[in-house]
Each structure stands twice: as C-alpha cells, then as structure tokens.
C-alpha cells in the first residue's frame with residue numbers, strides 16, 4: 001500500500017457544508033483534498049511512509065488548527081493531514097499508519113451540520129511529474145482502490 005486513510009471511519013461524503021470528495025465545488029474553487037471522517041481526539045495515522053517536513057497552520061485567523069505534512073520517502077508527493085494536533089516533530093521519520101497526531105474539532109469552525117473529518121491532500125513536489133509542482137492529486141483511488149470499482 002502506498003497511501004492509507006488517516007482513520008478507519010470512512011469518507012465524509014456530503015453533509016450540510018458540502019461534499020468531501022476530491023474536486024467537489026467550493027464556491028469559485030475546487031476541494032483539493034479528500035475528507036475522511038474523524039472524531040475530535042481520534043488518532044490520526046500517517047498517510048504514507050516518509051519524513052515529517054512541516055507542521056503548519058490551516059487558517060491565518062485561527063492558529064489553533066494545525067496540519068502535519070509528510071514528504072513521501074520515494075514518490076515526489078507530499079501528503080498533508082489537516083485539522084490534526086501534531087504529535088510528531090519536523091524531521092521525524094514515520095511509517096505508513098503510524099500515529100502522527102489527534103483529530104481536532106473542525107465542525108466547530110463551520111457548523112451547518114459539518115461532519116468532523118480529517119482533510120487529506122496529496123500534492124506534487126516536482127515539476128517533471130504529475131502535471132507539475134503544486135498540482136493536487138485525488139486521493140480516493142490511493143486510499144481505497146475499491147472506489148474506482150464502485151464508481
């Protein structure tokens with residue numbers, strides 16, 4: 001397995017705030033990740049084996065929401081796990097499935113019946129591959145190949 005979901009709770013699907021699938025509309029933008037259900041306090045698992053390269057902030061106006069970025073150890077891809085209180089340090093090596101933090105309460109920020117979730121975003125880091133640096137990659141097929149068959 002190259003990537004795994006951050007929890008085993010399944011996909012967010014659609015709720016009062018919108019659709020958690022990759023490429024779903026967000027006003028004049030598109031949703032650039034895949035939302036996997038996560039209750040606040042849930043253990044969040046590394047989406048891939050690699051190195052923690054950033055512990056970031058999700059929102060400039062609320063620094064309580066964090067993300068963990070893992071650079072894949074062989075592929076030119078970084079995986080970002082959003083709304084996660086980190087339990088790792090930058091530079092730390094992680095194996096796929098390792099616990100990297102705990103889920104935060106993102107539903108509290110948005111309301112409207114949003115289901116709590118972890119946002120998994122895969123991003124190309126190399127211009128030579130995958131349509132160029134910064135291009136976001138749909139995670140559905142990576143974390144659950146069966147979705148391709150169900151579509």
Ligand SMILES: [Zn+2]
Pocket residue numbers: 020031033034035118119120
């Ligand atoms: Zn999302």
